[in-house]
Amino acid sequence: MYNPKYISLPNDIYRTAVNISKSYYAMLRRRKEIEDEIIHESPCSDRQPHGSGTSNTTAQKAERIILRQAENERKIKAVEQAWVIFTEPYQREFIKLNLFENIRMDDINLPVSLRSMKRLRKKFLIQVAENLNEI
Numbered sequence: 001m002y003n004p005k006y007i008s009l010p011n012d013i014y015r016t017a018v019n020i021s022k023s024y025y026a027m028l029r030r031r032k033e034i035e036d037e038i039i040h041e042s043p044c045s046d047r048q049p050h051g052s053g054t055s056n057t058t059a060q061k062a063e064r065i066i067l068r069q070a071e072n073e074r075k076i077k078a079v080e081q082a083w084v085i086f087t088e089p090y091q092r093e094f095i096k097l098n099l100f101e102n103i104r105m106d107d108i109n110l111p112v113s114l115r116s117m118k119r120l121r122k123k124f125l126i127q128v129a130e131n132l133n134e135i
Contacts, residue, residue: 008122009129017128021099024079027072034068078131082124095124 009017020027086092090110094117097103097110105117112120129135 009126009135013129013134014125016132016134017125018099020075020132021079021125021128022102024076024100027076027079030072031069031076034065034072075132078128081131082127085127086120086124091120094120099124 083092083095086095090112094108094110094112097108098105098117098121105114105121108117110117126135
């Protein structure tokens with residue numbers, strides 16, 4: 001993935017903002033899947049003898065669920081906070097099509113120029129990066 005010249009973000013931050021924006025729908029689906037995945041996961045056997053100490057696997061699973069869900073929610077919140085700034089329907093439609101649904105700017109049929117699309121994308125990605133505390 002390349003960092004276009006019209007966006008003034010460092011390359012790694014640009015990639016992070018784009019990847020999080022493009023995976024927004026997946027993160028929404030993942031909210032519930034994280035809990036199901038960890039709770040229903042079977043313990044792995046390493047074929048090593050175990051000590052006499054007891055382990056609290058339920059607490060460990062709950063801790064992992066909380067940590068993964070918190071990180072997922074942080075990313076979702078960053079995208080949604082950036083989304084709120086855009087009030088015009090064409091702006092939201094462009095962001096939805098270009099970033100959430102991964103449709104190229106050239107293929108988006110909206111009454112907006114390519115230059116305006118680039119400005120909207122830039123503003124959105126910068127806002128996502130700010131919300132993630134990357135910049």
